[in-house]
Amino acid sequence: MKTKEKSLKLNAVFNMIKSLSSVVFPLITFPYISRVLGVDSLGRYNFATSVITYVSLIAVLGITYYSIREGAKLREDREKFNDFANQIFTVNVISTLFAYVFLGILLLAVPKFYEYRALLLILSAQVMMNTLGVNWIYSIYEEFAYITVRSVIFQVISILAMFIFVREPQDVEIYAAITVLATAGANLLNFFFSRRYCKLRLTFKIDWKRHFKPIMVLFGMEAAAIIYAYTDTVILGFVSGEYSVGIYSVSMKLYNIVKTLLASAVLVSIPRLSLLLGQRKNDEADALATDLYSTMLTLTVPAIVGMIVLGTQIITIIAGAEYISAHFSYVVLSVAIFFSLGSYFWGQAALVPSKREGIVLRATLVSAIVNLVLNFVMIPFWQEKAAAITTLIAEIIGFVWNYIYGRKYLRVKGTLITVLKVAIGCIPIPFIAYLIGLFTGNPFVYTALVIVVSVAVYSVIELLLKNEAFMSIYNSIKKKLGRKSA
Numbered sequence: 001m002k003t004k005e006k007s008l009k010l011n012a013v014f015n016m017i018k019s020l021s022s023v024v025f026p027l028i029t030f031p032y033i034s035r036v037l038g039v040d041s042l043g044r045y046n047f048a049t050s051v052i053t054y055v056s057l058i059a060v061l062g063i064t065y066y067s068i069r070e071g072a073k074l075r076e077d078r079e080k081f082n083d084f085a086n087q088i089f090t091v092n093v094i095s096t097l098f099a100y101v102f103l104g105i106l107l108l109a110v111p112k113f114y115e116y117r118a119l120l121l122i123l124s125a126q127v128m129m130n131t132l133g134v135n136w137i138y139s140i141y142e143e144f145a146y147i148t149v150r151s152v153i154f155q156v157i158s159i160l161a162m163f164i165f166v167r168e169p170q171d172v173e174i175y176a177a178i179t180v181l182a183t184a185g186a187n188l189l190n191f192f193f194s195r196r197y198c199k200l201r202l203t204f205k206i207d208w209k210r211h212f213k214p215i216m217v218l219f220g221m222e223a224a225a226i227i228y229a230y231t232d233t234v235i236l237g238f239v240s241g242e243y244s245v246g247i248y249s250v251s252m253k254l255y256n257i258v259k260t261l262l263a264s265a266v267l268v269s270i271p272r273l274s275l276l277l278g279q280r281k282n283d284e285a286d287a288l289a290t291d292l293y294s295t296m297l298t299l300t301v302p303a304i305v306g307m308i309v310l311g312t313q314i315i316t317i318i319a320g321a322e323y324i325s326a327h328f329s330y331v332v333l334s335v336a337i338f339f340s341l342g343s344y345f346w347g348q349a350a351l352v353p354s355k356r357e358g359i360v361l362r363a364t365l366v367s368a369i370v371n372l373v374l375n376f377v378m379i380p381f382w383q384e385k386a387a388a389i390t391t392l393i394a395e396i397i398g399f400v401w402n403y404i405y406g407r408k409y410l411r412v413k414g415t416l417i418t419v420l421k422v423a424i425g426c427i428p429i430p431f432i433a434y435l436i437g438l439f440t441g442n443p444f445v446y447t448a449l450v451i452v453v454s455v456a457v458y459s460v461i462e463l464l465l466k467n468e469a470f471m472s473i474y475n476s477i478k479k480k481l482g483r484k485s486a
Contacts, residue, residue, distance in 0.1 A: 029159055030253060033166065033175065034319040041169040043246035045176060047237040048119035051106070052126065059099035059127045062218020063092050065352055066211070067136040075140055075197075082198040085137060087206045091215070096131045100124070112238065122176045126183055133187030134194050141197055150186050158182035218352075220361045223368075231368075232387035235375050240383045248384035250319045250326040255333040258307065262300050262337070263344055289410040293345060294418045294469035300341055301419075302458050305426045307334040309433045310450060313443040329388035336392040343398035346406030354409040363401035367394040418469060425461040429454045 034042055067088045074081040103124055106113050113120060138147050158178050166175045194200055233252070236244045276285040307314065311330055315323055347360040371394035378386035433450045440446050462470040 029162055031318055031320070032163065034250065034323065036166060036168065037172055037175065038169045039243050039246035039322065041172045041246075042249055043237070043243060044116065044119065045172050046233060046249040046252075047245050048116045048123055048176070050233040050237070051113065051116070051120060052103075052123040055099050055103045055106075055124060056127050056130060057099075057219075057223055058102055059092070059096040059131060060219075061091070061095045062215045062220070062357075063088060063095070064136050065218050065348070065357070066215050068139050069353060069355075070214075071136065071140040078198075085134075085198040086201055086203045087211065088136070089134065089200050090202045090206060091211065092131050093202065096128060099127055103127075118173050119176050122173060122180060125180045129180070129184040129187040133183070133190040134200065135187075135190065137194050137197055138190065146193075150189055154182050154186045157185070214355075214357065217357050217361050220365065231372055232375050232379070232391060235379050236384060236387055239380050244383045247323060247326045248329055248387055250315060250323045251329040251333050251384070251388060254307070254314065254318065254330060255337065258303060258334075259337050259340055262296065262303065262341055286411045286413075289349060290412045290414065291469065291472070292349065293412045293415065294467075295472070296341060296345060297415070297418050298422055298462070298467060298469040300338060301422045302426050302429065302454070304334050304337055305429050306451065306454060307337075309430055310447055313447045316443050317447065326384070329384045332385075332388035332392050336388075336395045339392070339395035339399040343395060343402050346399070346402035346410075350406035350410040351402060356405070356409065359405045360402060363398050363405075366401065367398040370394060370397060414468070418467065421462060421465040421467045424465065425458045425467075428457050428461075432457065 037045065067084075071081065071084060071088075074084050103120070107117055107120065135147070158181055161178045161181065162175065165171065165178065191200070233245060233248065236248055276282075276288065308331055311327055311334070312324065315326055315330060319326070343363070347363070351357065351360050371390050374390040374393065375387065378390060382389075429450075432453050436446060436449045436453065440449070459470070
């Protein structure tokens with residue numbers, strides 16, 4: 001079965017649209033939800049979500065990254081891929097059963113979780129739905145158009161349901177059920193349509209010797225990442241209560257939204273990089289990685305500067321004035337985005353495709369341990385502020401570690417020049433914000449004007465400096481617009 005090679009840039013566009021929808025829809029819903037549920041109910045929901053994230057981790061193991069890396073090499077052979085997919089699916093079902101056993105033990109053994117049992121049980125439906133969703137199959141075949149359309153449709157349905165059924169703080173469980181609906185429907189469609197690529201069924205013929213070690217190494221890597229991503233929220237819930245979790249959830253929501261959007265370009269490139277490195281086409285892999293890293297820097301740095309400059313206005317617009325105390329943690333997490341994306345690039349685009357996931361595991365474990373220890377020491381004194389600082393420290397450690405080792409396997413050129421050009425382009429942004437602030441105090445008008453003017457000025461500067469990554473984006477857009485006008 002010869003697979004038609006998809007356009008990497010087109011895949012990036014579709015994944016950016018999908019990621020953008022995951023940004024736009026929360027921007028639509030979060031102002032409503034944060035005000036309707038209030039700080040305490042929002043804190044309850046986010047605490048329960050953090051717990052279920054740990055349960056999901058057991059179900060997922062390291063299957064996603066492993067299956068994409070190894071499956072991409074087999075996608076041209078229908079028979080071999082079908083056998084591989086059935087083995088991976090069966091392993092995933094087994095790990096999912098273990099995850100539900102773990103959840104049952106938590107509910108019985110931890111008194112704190114008993115008061116959250118309804119929320120936890122509702123949200124736990126996502127665990128099985130994620131297993132049935134077999135998203136890794138669609139990533140292997142680079143079906144980002146399908147993934148995007150499917151995702152947007154179910155997000156729209158969930159938004160409509162949210163506005164209809166969530167009307168007061170007591171509706172937090174209804175809200176949880178609606179968030180599950182958004183993923184459940186999409187994943188069920190995935191399962192039925194997966195027959196276009198393979199016939200999924202459980203199998204007893206699993207090559208454990210082949211799969212077990214890399215899956216468990218990648219699982220350890222993901223586990224450590226989840227620990228330092230969500231432990232702060234769980235510890236906040238135990239030590240400081242639902243109010244602190246509610247305040248911190250605003251910062252984390254904005255942090256995750258921007259990080260998800262900016263990481264989308266890296267995500268779509270992983271199957272292609274795995275394929276090139278597997279075929280030992282190192283020069284092509286280096287060229288792709290250079291273009292990818294330069295583009296990420298060009299988009300990430302001005303986004304972070306803009307987030308910091310507009311911090312107060314963004315929090316007020318998205319969550320409301322009662323969440324303004326989230327400003328400190330929001331600024332710290334905005335800075336953490338840079339190191340998080342850098343760590344993600346060198347780990348997932350360089351080391352994992354090169355089968356050096358053990359290095360990523362060690363980096364993530366060290367980051368997680370440092371984060372965990374600092375959380376226990378600092379959160380009792382500084383609550384959500386401490387949680388943000390420990391996350392930043394963990395991201396810096398992960399970035400430095402993965403960068404040092406990752407550049408041995410992917411040669412990325414011209415980074416310092418790109419950083420310099422991007423930094424020059426960002427210099428006017430704070431001054432633009434200050435000048436616009438002299439003429440309007442309306443947070444909506446102010447934010448919109450600062451974004452529009454800053455984007456325009458930044459674009460002109462990057463064009464004048466001939467930033468290659470920006471020029472590539474500009475020429476692609478210009479070419480597409482030229483075709484439409486013709």
